Amino acid sequence: MKKILVCLKQVPHKDARLDVRSDGSWIQDDNIKFEINDYDTYALEEALRLKDQGEAEVVVATVGPERAAQALRTALGMGADRAIHIWDDALAETDGLGIAKALAAAAKDENFDIIFTGLMSDDANCAVTGPMLAELLGIPHITAVVKTEFKNGDVEVERELEGGALEVASLPQPCLLAVQTGINEVRYASLKGIMQAKKKPLDKKDLGELGLDAAAVAPKLTVEKIFVPPKGAGAEIIEGPADEVASKLVGKIKELGLF
Amino acid sequence: MDFAPDPELRAIEQEVQKLAATFGDDYWLDHDERKAFPWEFYRAFAAGGWMGTIIPEKYGGAGLGVLAAGTLLRAVAGSAGAMNAGSTLHLSIFGMGPVIHHGSEAMKQRYLPPTATGELHVSFGVTEDDAGTDTSRIRTFARRDGDRFIVSGKKVWNTKAQQAQKILLLVRTTPREECAKPLDGMTLLLADLDPAYCEIREILKLGRNAVNSNEVFIHDLPVPSEDVVGEVGRGFYQLLDGINPERIMLAAEAVGIGRRALELAVAYAKQRVVFDRPIGQNQAIAHPLADSHSELEAADLLWQSAAWAYDHGDRSGGKTNIAKLRAAEAGFRACDRALQTFGGFGYAREFHVERYWREARLLRLAPISQEMALNHIAEHVLGLPRSY
Numbered sequence: 001m002k003k004i005l006v007c008l009k010q011v012p013h014k015d016a017r018l019d020v021r022s023d024g025s026w027i028q029d030d031n032i033k034f035e036i037n038d039y040d041t042y043a044l045e046e047a048l049r050l051k052d053q054g055e056a057e058v059v060v061a062t063v064g065p066e067r068a069a070q071a072l073r074t075a076l077g078m079g080a081d082r083a084i085h086i087w088d089d090a091l092a093e094t095d096g097l098g099i100a101k102a103l104a105a106a107a108k109d110e111n112f113d114i115i116f117t118g119l120m121s122d123d124a125n126c127a128v129t130g131p132m133l134a135e136l137l138g139i140p141h142i143t144a145v146v147k148t149e150f151k152n153g154d155v156e157v158e159r160e161l162e163g164g165a166l167e168v169a170s171l172p173q174p175c176l177l178a179v180q181t182g183i184n185e186v187r188y189a190s191l192k193g194i195m196q197a198k199k200k201p202l203d204k205k206d207l208g209e210l211g212l213d214a215a216a217v218a219p220k221l222t223v224e225k226i227f228v229p230p231k232g233a234g235a236e237i238i239e240g241p242a243d244e245v246a247s248k249l250v251g252k253i254k255e256l257g258l259f
Numbered sequence: 260m261d262f263a264p265d266p267e268l269r270a271i272e273q274e275v276q277k278l279a280a281t282f283g284d285d286y287w288l289d290h291d292e293r294k295a296f297p298w299e300f301y302r303a304f305a306a307g308g309w310m311g312t313i314i315p316e317k318y319g320g321a322g323l324g325v326l327a328a329g330t331l332l333r334a335v336a337g338s339a340g341a342m343n344a345g346s347t348l349h350l351s352i353f354g355m356g357p358v359i360h361h362g363s364e365a366m367k368q369r370y371l372p373p374t375a376t377g378e379l380h381v382s383f384g385v386t387e388d389d390a391g392t393d394t395s396r397i398r399t400f401a402r403r404d405g406d407r408f409i410v411s412g413k414k415v416w417n418t419k420a421q422q423a424q425k426i427l428l429l430v431r432t433t434p435r436e437e438c439a440k441p442l443d444g445m446t447l448l449l450a451d452l453d454p455a456y457c458e459i460r461e462i463l464k465l466g467r468n469a470v471n472s473n474e475v476f477i478h479d480l481p482v483p484s485e486d487v488v489g490e491v492g493r494g495f496y497q498l499l500d501g502i503n504p505e506r507i508m509l510a511a512e513a514v515g516i517g518r519r520a521l522e523l524a525v526a527y528a529k530q531r532v533v534f535d536r537p538i539g540q541n542q543a544i545a546h547p548l549a550d551s552h553s554e555l556e557a558a559d560l561l562w563q564s565a566a567w568a569y570d571h572g573d574r575s576g577g578k579t580n581i582a583k584l585r586a587a588e589a590g591f592r593a594c595d596r597a598l599q600t601f602g603g604f605g606y607a608r609e610f611h612v613e614r615y616w617r618e619a620r621l622l623r624l625a626p627i628s629q630e631m632a633l634n635h636i637a638e639h640v641l642g643l644p645r646s647y
Contacts, residue, residue, distance in 0.1 A: 035273070073270055189274045191308040191321050198267060 002056040004047045005112040006080065007103055007133065008040035010064050010071035011123040024225040027123075036071045039118025043179045045186045046148060047116050048079045057081050061106055063091060063099045069202065076197035077189030083200070088207040090214035096124075098217035100132035105210035107137060114155070115176040119144055130178035141176035142169055146183045268330045275331050278303060279338035284611045287340045290469035291614060294461075296422060297469050300340065301347050305377025310351040313504070314359065318371035324570035325504045328352050329511035329562055336515030339611070342618035343469040345512040350418055353508055354381050354427060356501040357447055361489030370425070370449065382423035382452060384414040384475060385498065392631050393647075394429070394495060395441035399477060401430040401448065408432070408487075410450065410480040416625075420459045420473040426452045427501070428482075429494050447494035448482045456480035466617025503569060503579045505626045510562035510582040513590030513622045517555045520615045524548055524597035538600070547596040554589035561585050577640040580632040587622040587629060594619040 012018060013033035021028050036044070047058045060075040061084040062068050072083035086102050094102075107115065115134070120127035127143070134141030146166070147158035156170045160180050171177075189197075207213055238248050253259050282300050290297045304310065312328045314320025321327075332352070336345040355374050358366060373379035390396040399412025410430055417426065426449075433444030452459075458476040489497045525548060528539030538544050565578035594616040598605035605612050623629050637643045 070266060070269060070273075073266055074273065077270055077274065188278045188307060189270070190306075191271070191312060194267065194270045194274065195321050195323075197270070 002050065002054075002113045003110065004050060004056055004058050005107055005110065005115045006040070006044045006047045006058060006060045006075070007115065007117045007129065008044060008060055008062050008071060008075060009037040009118075009121050009123075009129075010034045010062060010068040011037045011121055014038075014122075020226050020228060024227060025223065026226055034067060034070070036074060037118055037121045037123075039120060039122070039179065039181055041118075041186045042181055042183050043116035043118050043177075044075055044078060044080065045184045046177075046179055047114075048187065049184065050114075050150065051079065051081075059084065059110070059112070061086065061103060063087065063102050065092075072202055073194075073197050074189060076200045076202070077194040078187055079189075079193060081200060083202040085202060085204045086206075086210065087204070088214075088217075090207055091217055093219055094217045095219040095221040096126045096128035097132055097220060100129050100136055101212065101217055102207070102210060103129070103133050104136035105212050106205060107133070111174070113173050114150075115139070115174070117176065117178045119178045119180050127178075130176055134176035137174075137176075139174045139176055140171045141178065142171055143178040145177045145179045148177060148179075268327060271327060271330050272334050274307075275309070275334035276338065278307060279335055279340065279344060282338065282340055282344070284339040287343055287469065288608060288611065288614060291343055291466075292468070292608075294468045294471065296419075296471070297340070297343065297347050300344060301377065304335075304348055308375070309348065310377045311375030312352055314355065314371050314375045318367055319375040320371065324566065325353075325507050326563060326566040326570055328504070329508050329566045332508050333511040333515040333559075333562075336512035337519045338515075339519070341516045341519060341615050342467045342512065342621060345509075345515070346418055346467055346470040349505075349508055349512070350381060350383060351377065353501055353504040354383050356504050357427065357488050357497045358449060360500040361447075361497045362449070363485070365485065366449065366488070379425065380419055380423040381449070382417045382420040382426045382473075382475075383501070384417055384426045384428040384450075386416045387413060388415050392627065394445075395435055397429060397431060397445070399428065399430045400434075401432050401446060401482065403432075404481075406484055408446075408448065408482045408484065410448065410477050410482055412477050414475045414477070415473075416462070417459075417473045417475045419470060420452060420475055421461070421471050423452050426450050426457075426475070427488070428477075429498055432491055432494075442495045444492055445494040446491045447488035447497055449486045449488055450480060450482045451486075453480060465620065466614065467621060499574065499576075502626070503574065503576055506579045506583040506632075507562055507565045507569060509622060509626055510558065510565070510579075510586035513583075513586035513619065514555050514559045514562065515590075516615055516619050516622075517551065517558075517590035517593030520594040520597035520612055520619070521548060521551055521555065523610075523612055524600040528600050544600055548600065551589065551593040551596050554585075555593055558582070558586035558589040575639070576635060580627075580635040581640070583627065584629055584632040584636070587619075590622055591616075591619045 013035045016032040019028045050056050051058050058080045059082050060072055060080045062072055063086045065087055069085055072085055076083055084106050117130035131141050142157055144159045145157045146160050149156045153173050154170050159167045161167050238245050311320030312323050312331055316322040332345050332349055338344055387397045401408035401410045428448045428450045430446055432446040435441055438444035456478050460474045462472045528544050529537050531538050561582040565582040568578050597612045598616050601610055601612055604610045638645050
């Protein structure tokens with residue numbers, strides 16, 4: 001039976017109101033809605049499709065505070081078999097490498113055949129956790145995956161390149177695939193799924209239980225400040241009658257090579 | 260007292276919001292205008308197993324309570340579909356309450372599983388022209404004929420009668436004059452809505468036009484006695500297991516629709532600039548919206564409290580009517596204020612709030628009028644003398 005890990009992150013909901021904290025350290029996230037990172041939902045769907053095709057156990061894991069359990073429950077409701085919830089106060093300030101270390105510690109004895117992650121997170125946008133996790137586990141990885149095919153212990157993938165080009169690559173298992181959005185149609189959890197999720201195991205692990213300590217996940221990267229760029233800077237207002245404005249705008253788009 | 264959100268209810272809300280959000284305002288405007296039943300929406304929810312929310316697990320449902328069903332319907336009515344969406348689903352959800360609580364084992368085995376999957380549509384046949392809220396005066400009569408009943412009469416406001424294969428009919432089996440109490444002598448039948456004996460006429464109405472409301476004329480409809488729900492003569496009392504959940508779930512829908520309207524109004528008030536400032540900066544716009552938000556929050560607690568009480572065995576109906584009263588008021592006011600916020604555009608169909616407004620107005624009339632809810636509170640909660 002294949003063992004598949006899907007790493008997912010809980011991020012602010014698309015419709016959530018985002019204000020920067022007064023100290024500029026991060027956004028104000030005390031009383032907003034959260035959801036599973038969009039990229040990760042496609043990663044999860046890809047894993048669940050493998051499960052639908054045959055024998056596979058799908059494990060979901062996240063690093064995040066208490067609230068992140070909801071994301072795991074949603075994933076269990078969609079069909080994942082069990083969940084690992086990693087949290088420790090020492091992880092609150094960590095960076096992508098610290099998160100990758102925590103995930104690697106949880107994954108190392110499980111011998112997963114395939115690990116799926118999203119290409120990046122909607123909030124932090126770093127796109128590093130997947131590749132770092134693969135490196136820490138000593139397995140190959142590939143990013144921006146838009147199509148997967150599993151055959152004879154190998155994985156053949158298509159990945160997205162700049163300008164609409166595609167690249168075909170093949171990797172041996174075990175490996176890590178960081179997937180792009182839109183590669184499949186993500187299912188909704190059914191009511192039965194949500195009910196069954198209650199009975200599925202959700203293991204909580206802190207750093208000690210993973211054989212790590214605060215020093216191991218101390219950030220190597222420090223966020224100095226989050227801010228919204230001032231309005232107007234770099235903007236050019238084109239004025240005049242509509243047809244002139246339109247033709248100037250088209251000229252500008254061509255000039256900048258945007259189309 | 261624990262106000263922490265229940266993880267399971269949150270999961271229900273989140274998934275329902277996601278699924279409902281795939282049917283946008285244009286889908287609903289189109290179906291409302293064409294009076295077309297929203298089959299795609301119905302099937303999507305049936306496939307997710309949502310029709311079986313309160314049906315016991317043994318019969319293919321999820322075995323959850325009214326609190327869970329209200330959470331589901333609040334999210335559904337809080338989507339672009341508003342009451343059209345709520346009414347597409349809610350009869351399947353609360354309508355079979357009397358069957359769950361009072362039906363025979365054979366009846367439950369036969370009818371609950373297809374209700375849970377969404378294959379079976381059931382219409383509710385209680386209200387009559389001449390009886391209105393005075394249910395004891397219904398005239399549809401079922402006379403015994405050997406091992407069956409023969410039903411004749413007329414019902415009105417039968418939601419989804421055009422889609423339904425069965426109708427949960429409240430009929431008189433003993434004339435009112437011959438009963439010890441006016442509400443005795445009525446029986447519930449889970450009858451076939453057989454076109455050979457039932458004529459269905461659609462009622463044209465102010466809003467919620469994707470889901471039909473009808474008059475049903477019944478001429479000598481045979482109903483086998485195994486289709487009697489519970490006990491002959493106790494129908495009204497058994498019906499309460501559908502009526503109270505209905506009021507609670509519609510209170511939840513009122514909160515949903517009010518929130519939806521408010522959301523659109525707030526977004527518009529931020530973005531619409533008149534006299535060089537967003538209109539939401541004017542207190543004449545901001546205060547009513549803030550006030551409605553607080554009213555909706557209060558109503559939200561009330562329906563949840565009523566649902567919790569019902570799920571814990573309280574059948575008194577006091578909290579139910581309080582929740583229905585306040586939620587219907589808060590929901591309609593929020594829609595009305597949203598319409599006002601949009602100014603002239605609020606009256607235009609393409610901005611959608613007028614559709615919410617038309618639909619929310621219904622909740623002050625149904626499933627029971629505000630006045631009858633007040634009568635219930637006055638009589639049964641405050642102990643005042645009955646006024647009617």
